[in-house]
Amino acid sequence: MISRIKWRFTITYLAITFTAMTALGIVLSYSVEREFVQEVENTLQAHGKLVKNMIESMMKRGGTAGDLTMLCRSLGAQIRARVTVYGADGSVLGDSHVTTHGVGLEEGGLPESAKVLRESFGCRICHSEARTLKGATVIIPLQLKGQEVGKIRLWAPLYEAERAAGRTRRIILATLALTSIIMAAISMRLTASIAEPITRMNEMARKMAAGDLSQRVPVSGKDEVAELAASLNLMAERLSDNIGQLAEQKDRMGTILRTMADGIVVTDRKGEILLLNPASERMFGVKAQDVVGKEIEALTNIPNVPAMVRTTLETGRIISEELGSQLPAERIVQVYSSPVHDERGSISGAVLVLHDVTESRRLVEMRKDFVANVSHELRTPVASIRAIVGALQAGAMQDPQTLERFVNSLDSETERLSLLLTDLLNISELESGKRRPRRSMVNLREIVGQAVSNLAESANRSRIGIAVTVPPALRAYVDRRQIYQVVVNLVDNAIKYTPEGGSVEISGEETESSVILRVKDTGVGIAPAHIDRIFERFYRVDKARSRQLGGTGLGLSIVRDIVEAHGGTVTVESTEGVGSTFTVTLPKMKPESEK
Numbered sequence: 139m140i141s142r143i144k145w146r147f148t149i150t151y152l153a154i155t156f157t158a159m160t161a162l163g164i165v166l167s168y169s170v171e172r173e174f175v176q177e178v179e180n181t182l183q184a185h186g187k188l189v190k191n192m193i194e195s196m197m198k199r200g201g202t203a204g205d206l207t208m209l210c211r212s213l214g215a216q217i218r219a220r221v222t223v224y225g226a227d228g229s230v231l232g233d234s235h236v237t238t239h240g241v242g243l244e245e246g247g248l249p250e251s252a253k254v255l256r257e258s259f260g261c262r263i264c265h266s267e268a269r270t271l272k273g274a275t276v277i278i279p280l281q282l283k284g285q286e287v288g289k290i291r292l293w294a295p296l297y298e299a300e301r302a303a304g305r306t307r308r309i310i311l312a313t314l315a316l317t318s319i320i321m322a323a324i325s326m327r328l329t330a331s332i333a334e335p336i337t338r339m340n341e342m343a344r345k346m347a348a349g350d351l352s353q354r355v356p357v358s359g360k361d362e363v364a365e366l367a368a369s370l371n372l373m374a375e376r377l378s379d380n381i382g383q384l385a386e387q388k389d390r391m392g393t394i395l396r397t398m399a400d401g402i403v404v405t406d407r408k409g410e411i412l413l414l415n416p417a418s419e420r421m422f423g424v425k426a427q428d429v430v431g432k433e434i435e436a437l438t439n440i441p442n443v444p445a446m447v448r449t450t451l452e453t454g455r456i457i458s459e460e461l462g463s464q465l466p467a468e469r470i471v472q473v474y475s476s477p478v479h480d481e482r483g484s485i486s487g488a489v490l491v492l493h494d495v496t497e498s499r500r501l502v503e504m505r506k507d508f509v510a511n512v513s514h515e516l517r518t519p520v521a522s523i524r525a526i527v528g529a530l531q532a533g534a535m536q537d538p539q540t541l542e543r544f545v546n547s548l549d550s551e552t553e554r555l556s557l558l559l560t561d562l563l564n565i566s567e568l569e570s571g572k573r574r575p576r577r578s579m580v581n582l583r584e585i586v587g588q589a590v591s592n593l594a595e596s597a598n599r600s601r602i603g604i605a606v607t608v609p610p611a612l613r614a615y616v617d618r619r620q621i622y623q624v625v626v627n628l629v630d631n632a633i634k635y636t637p638e639g640g641s642v643e644i645s646g647e648e649t650e651s652s653v654i655l656r657v658k659d660t661g662v663g664i665a666p667a668h669i670d671r672i673f674e675r676f677y678r679v680d681k682a683r684s685r686q687l688g689g690t691g692l693g694l695s696i697v698r699d700i701v702e703a704h705g706g707t708v709t710v711e712s713t714e715g716v717g718s719t720f721t722v723t724l725p726k727m728k729p730e731s732e733k
Contacts, residue, residue, distance in 0.1 A: 151325035152318060159317055163310035170306040174299030175274060182276040182292045185217040190278050190290055193223060193232075197282060206232035219294040223280065226287050272296050339370055351378035401471075401492035404478075405447055407485060409434045421463065421471060421492055439463055443490065446475040450488045460495070469496045520555075523548060575617035575704055582612045582621070582653060586644050589625040593633060601638045604629070608646035614653040614724050620700045621724070625655070627693040628720050632659035636717075652706070653726050658719040664712035672710060673698040697722075 196209055210221040214234030223232040273295045280288040335355065342353040351374055355367040395402055401418030405411055410433060414426040422429075422439045429436045435444045440463045450457055457475040462468075472495050478487040526544045535541050586608050597604050614621075625644075632642045640660040647654050664672060671677050675695045697720075701708045705725050712718035 148322065148325045148329050151328070152322055155321040155325075156314070156318055159310075159314040163307065163314060166310055167303055167307045171299055171303035174302050175296060178274045178294055178296060178299060179276070181217075182219060182274055182294055185213075185219065186276045186278045186290065186292050189213050189217070189221055189292065190280065193280065193290060194282065197280075197287075203231060207234075210234040217292075217294075219292050222291040222293070224289045224291065231288060272300070335364075335367055339367060342370065342374070346374060346377070351381065399494065401490070401494075403434075403437070403490035403492070404487060405434055405451075405490075406487045407451065409444075409447060409451060409488075411436065412487070417494075418490075418492060421469065421494065440471055440473070440492070443473060443475075446473060447488050447490065450475040450477050451485060454485055469494055470499050471495065523552070575620055575700075577615050577617055577704075579613055580616050580618045580621065581610075582614055582646055582655065583608045583610050585618065585622050586625055586646070586655070589622060589629055590644070593626065593629055596630070597633050597642070600633060600636070600640075602633055602636050603641045604633075605641065605643045606645075608644060608655070609648075612646045612648060612653055614726050616704055616724055617700075620703075624697050624700050624722060625657075627697050628657040628722070631693055632657055632661060632718070632720075635659065636661035640717075648726060651726055652723050655722045655724070656719055657722075658717065660717040663714040663716050664710070664718055665714055669710060669712065673708070 192213065193206065193209065196205060201209070206223060210223060210232040211234045214221040219234075221232075221234040222230060225231050273293050276292040278290040278292070279286050280290050338355045342355050345353045353374060354371050357364050357367045357371065395413075395415040398415065399417055401421045402413065402415045403411065403418050404413040411430050414422075414424075414430060419426055422437045424437065424439075433444075434447045437443055440461050442459065442461055446457045446459060449455065454477045456477070458473070460470060460472050462470055472493040474491040474493075476489050476491070477485045478489055480486040526547055530541070530544055583606075586606055590604050590606060594604070629642060629644065636642060636659045642660075643656075643658045645656045645658070668677075673694045675692055677695075698708055701722055701724070707723045709721050710718060711721070
């Protein structure tokens with residue numbers, strides 16, 4: 139393409155130059171020829187006056203026709219022109235170019251006498267009667283005694299003028315050829331200086347179209363091509379910046395869509411799926427590549443979603459519904475369907491926002507259960523205390539045995555209240571962050587030994603053996619008081635749910651980055667249906683047995699909160715009728731965030 143532009147410029151310059159030079163050559167050739175002709179005419183007119191005077195003098199002297207012819211020949215030879223004298227009747231009185239036989243020497247005949255007689259004094263360009271020569275003619279009136287008695291005709295050939303004009307045309311032609319060659323070289327150089335930047339700009343545009351926005355065109359000079367190159371460079375720079383910003387925004391939006399917990403589904407006007415983020419994939423149990431481009435009805439795991447989208451596309455209304463989903467898991471999803479409008483205000487699609495409210499609904503239910511459980515747990519000992527106080531006021535104080543039994547019951551119920559309030563306070567402090575772990579390097583064998591020592595009396599009453607196989611040098615970076623509470627709660631729980639004659643084993647080990655404590659009992663075990671909920675607050679596998687043993691239902695929940703606050707985990711493995719094993723994993727060294 140650039141070569142075509144280059145040759146178009148070159149041919150155009152050459153055509154303009156050739157046309158201008160040709161026109162100039164024609165004008166110059168005509169002007170030169172006209173100058174020569176004018177010079178011949180002026181010379182003939184000057185000679186004509188002399189010839190007229192000499193012929194009139196001879197005729198006044200009464201010269202004969204022969205004398206007149208001889209004079210015409212003499213004058214014609216001197217002025218290099220044909221001299222012809224006509225009488226008033228048109229007859230030829232004398233002619234410098236007629237032989238003795240009356241035949242024209244050069245022109246093959248005499249000029250037309252009648253035509254000459256009709257012409258007055260003047261000069262014109264004409265051809266000879268034989269049409270072989272081009273010449274200039276001057277007609278001069280011949281007068282005697284004030285009367286016109288004839289005319290004198292002077293005719294001179296113009297071959298000298300034509301030769302001069304021919305030489306001029308040859309010079310002009312040579313000049314035209316030389317000028318064309320020079321202009322061709324200049325135009326090619328000039329067009330190259332224009333075409334080369336255009337070539338670079340064209341190549342740059344091709345690479346930019348292919349995605350390479352780093353291309354730049356060198357700018358030299360201050361002409362329009364240089365301005366175009368500078369503008370193209372500026373456009374490339376701004377385009378690169380804009381595309382970079384768009385890519386950054388796209389990456390940012392992609393990151394937001396990938397990491398946000400809410401599901402996002404975008405459809406077009408026809409209800410075809412355009413976008414599905416990872417959260418939506420999890421909620422619908424599908425892969426984006428499997429449903430993008432399909433109708434919204436392809437999403438079937440959450441009922442009524444396609445109908446919501448269709449209603450939004452048809453009416454433009456924002457719709458909100460709380461829907462349930464069974465697959466891939468039982469969830470509760472708050473779905474919002476909103477229309478998308480184009481610049482003209484027409485509906486161009488719909489956006490679905492799916493917010494998983496399963497956990498929040500579960501927390502609401504847990505809060506309700508918690509309040510109900512706390513109320514129930516407080517009501518039972520308070521009711522017992524009030525009943526005992528009422529019995530004492532009614533006269534039971536008079537019976538020493540009854541009084542002692544009631545006092546023991548009051549002590550048991552107040553201890554139960556104290557334990558419940560202590561556990562509630564611990565949970566409140568853990569959740570509020572007031573009891574953040576105050577870590578230090580702690581010997582876990584010492585903590586386990588202290589806990590076992592404090593629970594030995596309870597174990598002995600139930601004839602339960604406690605074995606400790608924790609390595610003496612087992613250490614971890616933990617809060618001593620909180621981990622002590624974890625061990626006490628787990629061991630106390632194991633003692634309570636292990637029948638008489640059973641055993642509880644506390645073991646420990648370490649890995650490269652963590653330490654592990656296990657509390658294993660030979661108790662009643664936990665049914666699989668209760669395993670997932672065993673760490674919930676106030677959750678009891680056997681509520682009657684738990685209350686009988688003085689449990690609050692908060693011990694394992696406190697264990698989980700403390701362990702997770704340390705960055706650890708707690709798990710349970712259990713078999714009904716065989717026993718349970720609780721495993722606590724804690725970090726061994728100081729976390730990087732605290733170094």
